[in-house]
Amino acid sequence: DQQVKQNSPSLSVQEGRISILNCDYTNSMFDYFLWYKKYPAEGPTFLISISSIKDKNEDGRFTVFLNKSAKHLSLHIVPSQPGDSAVYFCAAGGETNFGNEKLTFGTGTRLTIIP
């Protein structure tokens, strides 16, 4: 059962425009969400996170929106730059018995920025 879903395996966006990456989840116990960026042959790099008590978090060109009623979150990148071309993973987590942060990851969306 895929609890975190990224239904778009790929996305192409013109340089300078907005990139919107989407993520859906099914487990209502998730209470924080993260986005990671991954280049080939490297480990994922943490980008931005949001707690379930918020509906928006912004960091520079990156903004994450959370719609709890729809169990949906999105990552907006404005303006998109060539260096943003990578695979983006959505991840979700919640407090466990040990306070251990076990994240459930989506399958990723490959973003290509077209110069």
Next chain:
Amino acid sequence: SQTIHQWPATLVQPVGSPLSLECTVEGTSNPNLYWYRQAAGRGLQLLFYSVGIGQISSEVPQNLSASRPQDRQFILSSKKLLLSDSGFYLCAWSLHRVGSPLHFGNGTRLTVT
């Protein structure tokens, strides 16, 4: 600042051979440690996590095992590799705090032939 080291970067091993991948973290103490695997065209699958020395939790039944002999050292092992063990293995650490992001190493590309 904290850093995570994972080696080797690439590895080609025959079926039936043993495996040992090592990961160490610097600049923090008592981190949570994780092993993830990314199979071709798939997302990141949690294999093992550890909240302290000698404490290992397994997420999926498999041909692999993990050990944490020291506070900041995490080892992924197998006695006999299968073809299905091929993939991209990632070690990660986090603080003991809800919402703390995971920080990943650069991964090991394992090809079992």
